[in-house]
Amino acid sequence: MDAQFWDERYGGRERLFSGAPNGVLVAEAADLAPGQALDAGCGEGADALWLARRGWLVTAVDVSGVALRRAAVAGADVADRVAWQRGDLTAVPPPSRAFDLVSVQYFPLPRRADHAGLRTLLAAVAPGGTLLVGSHDPADLPERLEHGTAPGDYYQPTEIARLLGADWRVLVDESRPRNAPAPAGTHHTRDTVLRARRLR
Secondary structure, eight states: OOHHHHHHHHHTSSOSSOSSOOHHHHHHHTTSOOOEEEEETOTTSHHHHHHHHTTOEEEEEESOHHHHHHHHHHTGGGTTTEEEEEOOTTTSOOOTTOEEEEEEESOOOBOOTTOHHHHHHHHTEEEEEEEEEEEEOGGGSOSSOTTSOOGGGBOOHHHHHHHOOTTEEEEEEEEEEOSSOOOTTOOOOEEEEEEEEEOO
Protein backbone atom coordinates (compact mmCIF):
# COMPACT_ATOMS: atom_id res chain seq x y z
CA MET A 1 0.00 0.00 0.00
CA ASP A 2 2.54 2.57 -1.19
CA ALA A 3 2.04 5.97 -2.82
CA GLN A 4 1.39 4.41 -6.23
CA PHE A 5 -1.30 2.13 -4.78
CA TRP A 6 -3.13 5.07 -3.19
CA ASP A 7 -2.69 7.41 -6.17
CA GLU A 8 -4.24 4.78 -8.41
CA ARG A 9 -7.05 4.14 -5.95
CA TYR A 10 -7.92 7.83 -5.57
CA GLY A 11 -7.40 8.51 -9.26
CA GLY A 12 -9.80 5.74 -10.25
CA ARG A 13 -12.87 7.76 -9.28
CA GLU A 14 -13.95 11.35 -8.83
CA ARG A 15 -14.24 10.94 -5.05
CA LEU A 16 -13.19 7.89 -3.06
CA PHE A 17 -14.87 8.79 0.25
CA SER A 18 -18.02 10.67 1.27
CA GLY A 19 -16.46 14.07 1.92
CA ALA A 20 -17.88 14.05 5.46
CA PRO A 21 -15.60 13.93 8.52
CA ASN A 22 -15.22 10.58 10.25
CA GLY A 23 -17.82 9.99 12.93
CA VAL A 24 -15.23 8.99 15.52
CA LEU A 25 -13.46 12.33 15.12
CA VAL A 26 -16.67 14.33 15.36
CA ALA A 27 -17.86 12.43 18.43
CA GLU A 28 -14.57 12.57 20.32
CA ALA A 29 -12.97 15.88 19.29
CA ALA A 30 -15.95 18.25 19.37
CA ASP A 31 -15.23 19.12 23.01
CA LEU A 32 -11.50 19.74 22.56
CA ALA A 33 -10.14 23.28 22.58
CA PRO A 34 -8.58 24.09 19.18
CA GLY A 35 -4.82 23.97 18.91
CA GLN A 36 -2.29 22.23 16.67
CA ALA A 37 -3.53 18.99 15.07
CA LEU A 38 -1.91 16.23 13.03
CA ASP A 39 -4.21 14.32 10.68
CA ALA A 40 -2.36 11.10 9.86
CA GLY A 41 -3.38 9.65 6.50
CA CYS A 42 -5.68 12.57 5.73
CA GLY A 43 -6.85 11.29 2.33
CA GLU A 44 -9.20 13.74 0.62
CA GLY A 45 -9.11 15.97 3.68
CA ALA A 46 -12.59 15.85 5.23
CA ASP A 47 -11.26 15.46 8.79
CA ALA A 48 -8.60 18.14 8.40
CA LEU A 49 -11.15 20.58 6.97
CA TRP A 50 -13.62 19.88 9.79
CA LEU A 51 -10.90 20.62 12.32
CA ALA A 52 -9.69 23.75 10.51
CA ARG A 53 -13.22 25.15 10.29
CA ARG A 54 -13.46 24.71 14.07
CA GLY A 55 -10.35 26.79 14.64
CA TRP A 56 -7.56 24.18 14.59
CA LEU A 57 -4.25 24.62 12.78
CA VAL A 58 -3.84 21.33 10.97
CA THR A 59 -0.89 19.46 9.51
CA ALA A 60 -2.53 16.97 7.14
CA VAL A 61 -0.25 14.20 5.84
CA ASP A 62 -0.86 11.53 3.20
CA VAL A 63 1.22 9.51 0.74
CA SER A 64 -1.15 10.25 -2.15
CA GLY A 65 -0.56 13.40 -4.13
CA VAL A 66 -3.88 12.84 -5.90
CA ALA A 67 -5.77 12.91 -2.60
CA LEU A 68 -3.88 15.95 -1.33
CA ARG A 69 -4.58 17.99 -4.46
CA ARG A 70 -8.26 17.14 -4.15
CA ALA A 71 -8.22 18.09 -0.47
CA ALA A 72 -6.55 21.44 -1.12
CA VAL A 73 -9.22 22.39 -3.66
CA ALA A 74 -12.00 21.46 -1.22
CA GLY A 75 -10.35 23.49 1.53
CA ALA A 76 -9.73 26.75 -0.28
CA ASP A 77 -11.69 28.61 2.44
CA VAL A 78 -9.27 27.47 5.17
CA ALA A 79 -6.06 27.38 3.14
CA ASP A 80 -4.30 29.41 5.82
CA ARG A 81 -5.20 26.85 8.52
CA VAL A 82 -4.14 23.58 6.83
CA ALA A 83 -0.68 22.52 5.71
CA TRP A 84 -1.09 19.68 3.21
CA GLN A 85 2.02 17.50 3.24
CA ARG A 86 2.86 14.52 1.08
CA GLY A 87 4.81 11.99 3.10
CA ASP A 88 4.99 8.58 4.73
CA LEU A 89 4.63 8.93 8.49
CA THR A 90 6.02 5.44 8.99
CA ALA A 91 9.29 6.54 7.36
CA VAL A 92 9.57 10.25 8.21
CA PRO A 93 8.41 10.98 11.76
CA PRO A 94 6.40 14.09 12.60
CA PRO A 95 7.80 16.64 15.06
CA SER A 96 7.97 15.37 18.62
CA ARG A 97 5.58 16.72 21.29
CA ALA A 98 4.20 19.24 18.80
CA PHE A 99 0.47 18.50 18.52
CA ASP A 100 -2.49 18.99 20.82
CA LEU A 101 -4.35 16.35 18.79
CA VAL A 102 -2.99 13.46 16.78
CA SER A 103 -5.87 11.93 14.82
CA VAL A 104 -5.37 8.51 13.26
CA GLN A 105 -8.60 7.54 11.49
CA TYR A 106 -8.63 4.25 9.55
CA PHE A 107 -4.92 4.71 8.89
CA PRO A 108 -3.30 1.33 8.11
CA LEU A 109 -0.27 1.52 10.39
CA PRO A 110 1.83 -1.63 9.85
CA ARG A 111 2.73 -3.54 12.99
CA ARG A 112 6.49 -3.70 13.69
CA ALA A 113 8.34 -5.71 16.31
CA ASP A 114 9.99 -2.59 17.71
CA HIS A 115 6.80 -0.48 17.32
CA ALA A 116 8.97 2.23 15.71
CA GLY A 117 6.32 3.77 13.45
CA LEU A 118 3.72 3.75 16.19
CA ARG A 119 6.09 5.30 18.70
CA THR A 120 6.81 8.26 16.40
CA LEU A 121 3.08 9.02 16.25
CA LEU A 122 2.76 8.73 20.02
CA ALA A 123 5.77 11.00 20.46
CA ALA A 124 4.09 13.66 18.34
CA VAL A 125 1.42 14.26 21.00
CA ALA A 126 2.23 17.21 23.25
CA PRO A 127 1.87 16.94 27.03
CA GLY A 128 -1.81 17.45 27.78
CA GLY A 129 -2.67 16.53 24.19
CA THR A 130 -4.98 13.87 22.80
CA LEU A 131 -4.36 10.75 20.77
CA LEU A 132 -7.46 9.66 18.86
CA VAL A 133 -7.47 6.41 16.89
CA GLY A 134 -10.45 5.03 15.00
CA SER A 135 -10.57 1.82 13.01
CA HIS A 136 -12.95 -0.78 11.66
CA ASP A 137 -13.81 -3.49 14.14
CA PRO A 138 -11.72 -6.53 13.10
CA ALA A 139 -14.86 -8.67 13.35
CA ASP A 140 -16.20 -6.83 10.27
CA LEU A 141 -13.09 -7.45 8.18
CA PRO A 142 -12.28 -10.41 5.92
CA GLU A 143 -9.34 -12.68 6.73
CA ARG A 144 -7.45 -11.25 3.75
CA LEU A 145 -7.74 -7.65 2.58
CA GLU A 146 -7.97 -6.58 -1.06
CA HIS A 147 -4.26 -5.75 -1.26
CA GLY A 148 -3.14 -9.17 0.05
CA THR A 149 -2.50 -8.28 3.68
CA ALA A 150 -4.43 -9.36 6.77
CA PRO A 151 -6.10 -7.17 9.43
CA GLY A 152 -3.59 -8.54 11.94
CA ASP A 153 -0.76 -6.90 10.00
CA TYR A 154 -1.90 -3.50 11.30
CA TYR A 155 -2.28 -1.98 14.75
CA GLN A 156 -5.75 -1.93 16.25
CA PRO A 157 -6.79 0.78 18.74
CA THR A 158 -7.12 -1.59 21.69
CA GLU A 159 -3.63 -2.93 21.03
CA ILE A 160 -2.25 0.61 21.03
CA ALA A 161 -4.01 1.23 24.34
CA ARG A 162 -2.14 -1.69 25.89
CA LEU A 163 1.18 -0.25 24.69
CA LEU A 164 0.67 3.14 26.32
CA GLY A 165 2.69 3.66 29.48
CA ALA A 166 2.33 5.67 32.65
CA ASP A 167 2.57 8.96 30.72
CA TRP A 168 -0.93 8.35 29.34
CA ARG A 169 -4.51 8.17 30.60
CA VAL A 170 -6.86 6.09 28.46
CA LEU A 171 -10.27 7.79 28.30
CA VAL A 172 -11.99 5.58 25.69
CA ASP A 173 -11.08 2.06 24.56
CA GLU A 174 -14.11 0.39 23.06
CA SER A 175 -15.96 -1.02 20.09
CA ARG A 176 -19.17 0.83 19.17
CA PRO A 177 -21.76 0.87 16.36
CA ARG A 178 -20.86 3.14 13.46
CA ASN A 179 -22.79 6.39 13.41
CA ALA A 180 -22.56 6.68 9.63
CA PRO A 181 -23.26 4.29 6.75
CA ALA A 182 -20.48 1.89 5.85
CA PRO A 183 -18.37 2.74 2.78
CA ALA A 184 -19.84 1.39 -0.45
CA GLY A 185 -19.12 -2.29 -0.98
CA THR A 186 -18.20 -2.96 2.66
CA HIS A 187 -20.01 -4.36 5.67
CA HIS A 188 -18.48 -2.31 8.47
CA THR A 189 -21.03 -2.02 11.27
CA ARG A 190 -18.77 -1.20 14.23
CA ASP A 191 -15.78 1.02 14.97
CA THR A 192 -13.02 0.48 17.49
CA VAL A 193 -11.99 3.68 19.23
CA LEU A 194 -9.07 4.78 21.39
CA ARG A 195 -8.93 8.22 23.00
CA ALA A 196 -6.04 8.90 25.34
CA ARG A 197 -4.51 11.98 26.94
CA ARG A 198 -0.80 12.41 27.33
CA LEU A 199 -0.11 13.42 30.92
CA ARG A 200 3.53 14.47 30.59
